[in-house]
Amino acid sequence: MGVMTQHLSILPSTAAVAPASFSPQAAFPDPDSCWQAVRRRDRAFNGRFWFSVRTTGVYCLPSCAARPPLRKNVAFHASPEAAEAAGFRPCKRCRPRDWQIEAGLSGPVAKACMLFDAGDTESQPSLAEVARRIGLSPSALSKRFLAELGVSPRDWLVARKRERFRKALRDGERVSEALYGAGYGSPSRVYESSNKALGMTPATYAKGGAGAHIDFTTVDSDYGRVLVAATHKGIAAVFLGDDDRVLERDLRRDFPAADLKRNDEALGLRVKGVLARLYGRKPSALDGPDVPLDIVGTAFQWKVWKALTEIPPGETRSYGEIAARIGAPTAARAVGRACATNQAAGVIPCHRAVASDGRLNGYRWGLARKERLLAAERRRSG
Secondary structure (H helix, E strand, C coil), rough: CCCCCCCCCCCCCCCCCCCCCCHHHHHCCCCCHHHHHHHHCEEEEECEEEEEEEECEEEEECCCCCCCHHHHEEEEEEHHHHHHCCCCCCCCCHHHHHHHHHCCHHHHHHHHHCCCCCHHEECCCCCCHHHHHHHHCCHHHHHHHHHHCCCHHHHHHHHHHHHHHHHHHHHCCCCCHHHHHCCCHHHHHHHHHHHHEEEEEEEHHHHHCCCCCCEEEEECCCCCCEEEEECCCCEEEEEEECHHHHHHHHHHCCCCEEEEEEEECCCHHHHHHHHHHHHHCCHHHHHCCCCCCCCCCEEEHHHHHHHCEEEEEECCCCCCHHHHHHHCCCCHHHHHHHHHCCCECCCHHHEEECCCCCCCCCCCHHHHHHHHHHHHHHHEEE
């Protein structure tokens, strides 16, 4: 099962394939959303960011049960490594390095992930060995991976290898050192799949992604400011917020190697289509073409995102109902993660996904905005 860019019923593009990654950090929230998650001790944000407290010198998961800190003493980090590089130590109460367990994975799957990660790149433990150590058969462990993560152990390991390779290049290692350090047996293997691993050749990626170009613009809407970013193939991101500077900063953080350029005029038709979707209707002929997407996702994520577009405006479905809809009834947790990694707010309407009891939870752009989106859709549908 690979990674892909697609069109859904929204006319997907044929964009270059980009890497799958188990890391949720592609969906790093804005500071206001991070702070609200910390105040709520929201487990849905575990693994999407970590926060540190200057007065205690520790960093924690958003769900940490310790006494809430003052906002002025808090900073947010994209990974445990980033928090530790800034001089903070892990909290002994919430164990922020064990976020897979806290994020809702079952004990066996979380332990399997850690065992796979702990293996030497030259002698990766086999599925049978890891399954034996946690007391499951290989087939049973594979089924749990598919149910909870949406991918097989093999695809999860491939994604982790690619992430190690990309990180080494970002850290300045030479291509040859990075590929062998990540566990690739030969240069030909990584060059053959460079589009899947990087979206470009390794040498280009190591130079910061020279040549990748994304236009963006910001407009007003009923739900605050909207940032729309697009390649020549389709929409790359739709962000919601209250401050253009924050939205632009988040775009640069999510696409650090791209050539980003504000281009209000070129994106006029794209914006009309995005706003039509945000307002709960399909774009009309007056809006120009429908909304092609140039975003990255695994086959499982695309199934989830397509199912979201099939939920009528104003209605909601639980993660479990969406999982059943795509033929994976035990994959509610993986559905939640697919919603969390959605980069196209409104176009892929993840605001229509709710908890099993109907509660609104886990929305990157803020629960108040999620509630407003659904309320407006219900009014228009009524």
